Amino acid sequence: MQEVMVKRASELMKDGTVSRVLGWKNGEFVYDPTPAVFESAEALSAFVYNDFCASNLSKYLIALSKKNGKTLVFLKPCDSYSFNQLLTEHRIDREKIYIIGLECSGKVDEAKLREAGCEGILSVKTEGEDIVVDTLYGEKTLPKADCLGERCITCKSRKVVAFDEMIGENGEVNSECGRFDQVAALEAMTPDERYEFWRGELSRCIRCNACRNICPACSCENCVFDNPKSGISQKAAADTFEENMFHIIRAFHVAGRCTDCGECSRVCPQQIPLHLLNRKFIKDMNECYGEYQAGAEAGSRAPLVNYTLDDCEPSVVYEREASK
Amino acid sequence: MRRIGVFVCHCGTNIAGTVDVKAVAETLGKEPAVVFSTDYPYMCSEAGQNIIKEAIKEHKLEGVVVCSCSPRMHEATFRKTVQAAGLNPYLLEVANIREQCSWIHKDKTEGTAKAIVLGRAAIAKVQLNTPLIAGESPVVKRALVIGGGIAGIQTALDIADAGYEVDIVEKQPTIGGKMTQIDKTFPTLDCSSCILTPKMVDCAQNEKITIYSYSEVEAVTGFVGNFSVKIRRKARYVDETKCTGCGVCTEKCPVKNVPNEYNLGMDNRHAAYIPFAQAIPNVAVIDAAHCNKFKTGKCGLCQKLCSAGAINYEQEDTIIEEKYGAIVAATGYNPISVDKYDEFAYSQSKDVVTSLEFERILKADGPTEGHLQRMSDGKQPKTIVFIQCVGSRDTSGCGKEYCSKICCMYTAKHAMYCREKYPDTEVYVFYIDVRTPGKNYDEFYRRAVEQYGVHYIKGMVGKVSPKADGTLHVQASDLISNEQLHISADMVVLAAAIEPDKSARPLATMLTASMDTNDFFTEAHAKLRPVESPTAGVFLSGVCQGPKDIPETVAQAGAAASKVIGLLAKNKLSCNPCVSQSNEAMCNGCSTCANVCPYGAITYEDKDFSRRKDGSMIRRVAVVNEAVCQGCGACTVACPSGAMDLKGFSTSQIMAEVDAICK
Incomplete structure (x- = not known):
């Protein structure tokens, strides 16, 4: 796939359609490819695309679409939802972007490979239902399904929702993905149990801000956590209250805008399942206001910033809570 | 830190009864920023306001906190007070220690503690208040009246009379509303059409009034003085500017079986129709849902016959957008559906009718041309039973909890009419209470009882059963003599409760005007601002605000008009600077x-x-x-x-x- 992508990118660069390419290059290790901007066809020699290229490139387009000339971007299905959401919020100029949509069968979580005993990873390759991992200590073949990240296991959609052209076949939305099962399990807990669960998770937070910085919905010109006037800015988690509130405030800020791309959990160095907070909001909104997927359509009105006569009354929410 | 003054009001005993006002003033006086703190029996009085003014000067106050009633009540008063003393009016904060404190607490210790906390919050806020200056916005000198019944008509006429442009939006093909269907009006028994029609004609002829009939309000944006309203003019497939109202199309239209709304479905009309003879505008409408041309493409008879060339099957709904300074809601009412009252057999017998249907039977342009007769066999009824409060004052959940107010009087009118014109008719009226407050109302009711010999019976009808011989067996209880009654009646008339028109709720949403649980519009103040909605620039006229009869409706319509005129007379409104x-x-x-x-x-x-x-x-x-x-x-x-x-x-x-x- 990488060769096809590079070929197409250099064609578009040479015929003047685009001025730059946003993709990935190798990071320090083979399993941490980094988003990269390529300004010339020659520079594309450093372009990589493999099963580790998990990062969502949409957010970088906010800055790139302000530059002169068009930017070519490669978007996986989940990234395209973020792209649409940013379009809805007028953060990206669609005219300045050329999108190549990528068929995706899920990205590999390097931690899962380690669990399966892979050390000194040199490369990975998808072969049918399996992946072949080449390591310093020889080749290992593993079922791909066992090596995927959480968000790919419960993949909500393999459909690229915004593109100018596709590489590979476009997929379908999977409404039976079971991504809310874990949320339902949390809802079934008693408040005390749930509090303990979240304290256990959030107490590990080192307030590195990675979740916020990667999040395509967290693209404010001036984040409230960086604004001394907001009254909640603080760089370090000074106390347990801060630990809790940082993530809860963030979840509220992205509510209705979060496309559930799962980048927050992917980049968390402490493996906090932050996506569960966002999914709780999505589940609640679906239940109260009908199914809504942020980013499925550019320009859609999220239920929280829309009013229709069919909206549920607040009492419905109380009744729902009481019936539990 | 600003120099703050605190002024605690007793409001007589309203506050002082459950709040120790001296303790509040004393405690708040110790807050770091507070340089002056006092209490007074009535802060809003002239003497009270003078205390504030003097303190501002004497203590060089930079912010004022008044602990008193709700800011909705006196914020404007105290803003003027501080302004008169040279402070920016927005450097005032009102701590509501009455509605949100003294009125809801019984225990004085608790009330006092809460009043202190509310005062502290206001002190903290006023520290950060910024001086604000109100801007001005122009007033569009045009009013919109939504609903063309007697309420809307009277409001529009009064506004136009003052020299302002008014538009009436009416969803029916004609203005006139319920009053057009009524035969006589209590308590003077003059003919409803005779007193209404001239007003309808006045509307049509008044240069200042534009009637948008067969139209509905689609969207409202803007604010007091500057509303922008989208009005959907539904296609009537007849060019209003060409139609002369000659009636050829309505006579020749081959579709004759459409239930006639004007007669509440008791007879039929054509697919092309003019609702009634005095309709304003006197322009035909083609009912596309029933017209052969629209259903099958075959017909077009009316177009061939229309000498004015007014018929246009291609006509489409149009949306017009107009600016208004004020909007009056006059959406009126409808009787509730009585289908669910199985005990009264309304859906089983044609001879069980609602009072409005009875009104149509009595009126000369009704289905029986004004002859009192049964709808089933055309015979003149000899025994008529009137049942009051069908769905009114009903706490069972089936009907409405409120009193519909007009039923006692129109039932007396109906009963009297029957006895006057057909003296051989026996008339029974079953009631819970007879309510006749109003000028000459009780006299009217007493005439029905004393002069016309109507049998008024306190008690409710339990069951109406249609019999094979065409009579209606009425089973009822007489609560005064405490006995069961069995009456063989020829006709039963149900005084159905009235409810706000269904269009009122979506309209209230568009206007951001509030409604009560029964979908009546809420007034800005139940007693002191009865014709204004809490939304500035929106006024209320007629039954959309609550049940009322024609004289009351006309009085309220005039009151709403005078409020509108007061608004339109201004060239500029001062804007709220809290934006x-x-x-x-x-x-x-x-x-x-x-x-x-x-x-x-x-x-x-x-x-x-x-x-x-x-x-x-x-x-x-x-x-x-x-x-x-x-x-x-x-x-x-x-x-x-x-x-x-x-x-x-x-x-x-x-x-x-x-x-x-x-x-």
Whole structure:
């Protein structure tokens, strides 16, 4: 796939359609490819695309679409939802972007490979239902399904929702993905149990801000956590209250805008399942206001910033809570 | 830190009864910023206001906190007070220690403690208040009246009489409303049409009045003095400017079996029709749902016959957009459906009718041409039973809890009419109470009983059973003689409760006007502002505000008109300076605020923030139209980055209040 992508990118660069390419290059290790901007066809020699290229490139387009000339971007299905959401919020100029949509069968979580005993990873390759991992200590073949990240296991959609052209076949939305099962399990807990669960998770937070910085919905010109006037800015988690509130405030800020791309959990160095907070909001909104997927359509009105006569009354929410 | 003065009001015993006002003044006097603190029996009195004015001068106050009633009551008063003493009026805060404190507490210790906390919050807030200056907005000298019944007609005539333009929007093909269907009006028994028709004609002929019949309000934006309204003019397939109302199309139309709304479905009309002879505008309508041309494409007879060339099957709904300074809701009422009252056998017998249907039977242009006869066999009824309060004063959940107010009087009118014109008729009226307050009303009712010999029986009818011989067996209880009655009646008339028209609720949403649980519009103040809605610039006329008869409706319609005239007479309105503002440096331009803004006050512009010349710093930012913003604050909570803030109610001010309460 990488060769096809590079070929197409250099064609578009040479015929003047685009001025730059946003993709990935190798990071320090083979399993941490980094988003990269390529300004010339020659520079594309450093372009990589493999099963580790998990990062969502949409957010970088906010800055790139302000530059002169068009930017070519490669978007996986989940990234395209973020792209649409940013379009809805007028953060990206669609005219300045050329999108190549990528068929995706899920990205590999390097931690899962380690669990399966892979050390000194040199490369990975998808072969049918399996992946072949080449390591310093020889080749290992593993079922791909066992090596995927959480968000790919419960993949909500393999459909690229915004593109100018596709590489590979476009997929379908999977409404039976079971991504809310874990949320339902949390809802079934008693408040005390749930509090303990979240304290256990959030107490590990080192307030590195990675979740916020990667999040395509967290693209404010001036984040409230960086604004001394907001009254909640603080760089370090000074106390347990801060630990809790940082993530809860963030979840509220992205509510209705979060496309559930799962980048927050992917980049968390402490493996906090932050996506569960966002999914709780999505589940609640679906239940109260009908199914809504942020980013499925550019320009859609999220239920929280829309009013229709069919909206549920607040009492419905109380009744729902009481019936539990 | 600003120098703050605190003024605690006793409000007689309203506050002082459950709040130790001296202790509140004393405790708040010890707050760090407070340089003066006192209490007084009535702060809003002239003497009370003078205390505030003198203290501002003497103690060089930079902020004032009045602990008194709700700011809705006296904020404006005290703003004027501080302004008179040279302070900006927005450097005043009112701590509501009456509605939110003394009135809801019984225990004085608790009440006092809470009053102190509320006072502290206001002190914390006023520290951060900024001086604000109200802007001005122009007033569009045109009013919109929604609903063309007697309420809307009277309001429009009165406004036009004062020299202002008025538009009436009526969803039916003609104005006139319920009064056109009524035969006689109590208590004087003059003919309803005879007194209404001249007013309808006046509307049509008045240069200042535009009638949009067969039209509905589609959307309302804007605010007092500056409403912008979209009106859907439904296609009537007849060119209003060409139709002469000759009636050829309505006579020749081959579709003759459409239930006639004017007669409540008791007879039929054609698919092309004019609702009734005195319709205004006197223009035909083609009912596309029943017209052969629309259903099968075959017919077109009316078009061939129309000498004016007014028939146009291609006509489409049009939307017009007009600006108004004031809007009057006059959407009226309908009788409730009585289908669910199985015990009265309404759906089983044609001879069980509602009072409005009975009214149609009595009226000369009704289905029986004014002859009192049964709808089943055309025979003249000899025994008629009237049942009052069908669905009114009904706490069973089946009907309405309120009194429909007009039924006692029209039932007396119906009963009297029967006895007057057909003296051999026996007339029974079953009632819970007979309510006849109103000038000459009780006399009217007593005439029915004493002069006309109508049998008034206190008690409710339990069951009406249609019999094989065509009679209706009425089983009832007489509560005064405590006996069961069995009456063989020829006709039963149900005084159905009235309810607001179904169009009122969506309209209230468009107008952001509030409603009660029965869908009647709420007044700004039940006693002191009965014809104004709490939404500025929206006024109420007629039954849409609550059940009322014709004289009351006309009186209220005039009152609403005078309020509208008072508004339109002004050239400028002073704006509320507590409006939103966008911090451009923080705005993402994401449109979330514009999506939640109910007033359409937020627009966007691309602004160049670049210091370099590569154009990389052009950003889309929100701009608030201060004349349109009503200061509701929806945008401030929706904004993800906190770029939106409300002047006078900034996030920092509110947080300061919360902090003061939680301390």
